Amino acid sequence: GWGSTWTLLSSPNMGDNVHLPDVEAMFGPEQLGRTIRQEVEIVNMELPDWMKTAYRYVDDNIETKNALGMYNQGILVEYEHPTLALLAYTASLETIGVLLAKGEGATKKDIQRLGKKERFTKAVKFAATDMELIKKVVGMYKTRGFSAHEAVLFGDESGYGTSNSSPSIFQMNSANWLFRHMPLADVKSVNRKALVKLFQKNHEKK
Numbered sequence: 140g141w142g143s144t145w146t147l148l149s150s151p152n153m154g155d156n157v158h159l160p161d162v163e164a165m166f167g168p169e170q171l172g173r174t175i176r177q178e179v180e181i182v183n184m185e186l187p188d189w190m191k192t193a194y195r196y197v198d199d200n201i202e203t204k205n206a207l208g209m210y211n212q213g214i215l216v217e218y219e220h221p222t223l224a225l226l227a228y229t230a231s232l233e234t235i236g237v238l239l240a241k242g243e244g245a246t247k248k249d250i251q252r253l254g255k256k257e258r259f260t261k262a263v264k265f266a267a268t269d270m271e272l273i274k275k276v277v278g279m280y281k282t283r284g285f286s287a288h289e290a291v292l293f294g295d296e297s298g299y300g301t302s303n304s305s306p307s308i309f310q311m312n313s314a315n316w317l318f319r320h321m322p323l324a325d326v327k328s329v330n331r332k333a334l335v336k337l338f339q340k341n342h343e344k345k
Contacts (some may be wrong), residue, residue, distance in 0.1 A: 187339075188342060189335075189338040190338075191342065192342045193341075193342075196337075196338065196341045200238070202234050202237055202238040203238060205231075205234050206231045206334065206337075207231075207334060209230050209234065210227065210331070213225075213227030213327065214327075217323070217327070220294070220296060221293065221294035221296070221318050221323055222291075222294055222296055224323060224327070225279070225283055225293070225323055226283060226286060226287060228323075228330045229279070229280060229283045229326065231330050231334075232258075232262040232329070232330055235265070235334070236253075236257070236258030236259055236261040236265075237258055239262060239265055240253060240258065240261065259277070260277050262333050263276050263277055263329055263333075265336065266329045266330075267332065272329070275325055276326055279326050282322070294318045
């Protein structure tokens with residue numbers, strides 16, 4: 140729901156006894172080999188109501204489980220492998236399209252006749268209302284096809300590890316930065332909205 144992954148460092152507890160692992164210092168030759176103790180800030184977060192039924196919904200519905208899992212994979216690889224993240228987000232949206240078609244009463248044969256791009260488009264229109272955004276995201280399906288079928292890379296992955304992916308003002312016109320922060324960000328946002336909307340609609344039925 141927040142568009143990012145969480146790393147669980149310890150089991151939940153009611154107190155403030157939370158310790159983050161020390162991290163290696165990164166800047167300055169005098170810092171080499173030293174570690175820095177991370178400060179902990181306790182923040183109470185209010186979870187949305189749909190979280191109460193989300194876990195059961197994922198366990199009981201294979202399409203939802205697959206769509207959520209693929210979206211999560213996209214987030215995990217996005218920074219260093221943005222083209223693979225695009226494949227993950229579009230696959231997640233395609234799967235959501237299947238779920239929506241089933242909800243409309245489509246049979247297995249109906250879904251087979253429904254093209255992959257049509258499933259993707261159905262999910263995009265379910266999540267977004269802005270026509271310009273819908274047009275841009277649906278257009279990215281063709282971009283995804285170049286990667287899936289012709290092995291085209293759209294970020295800096297083609298540098299085979301030689302590109303400097305660390306964020307800086309000088310990176311803001313690089314292929315990697317432009318791809319991640321413009322078209323890919325739109326697809327990721329629509330994917331997240333589609334999943335959240337699915338969870339909300341499921342919760343409202345309960």
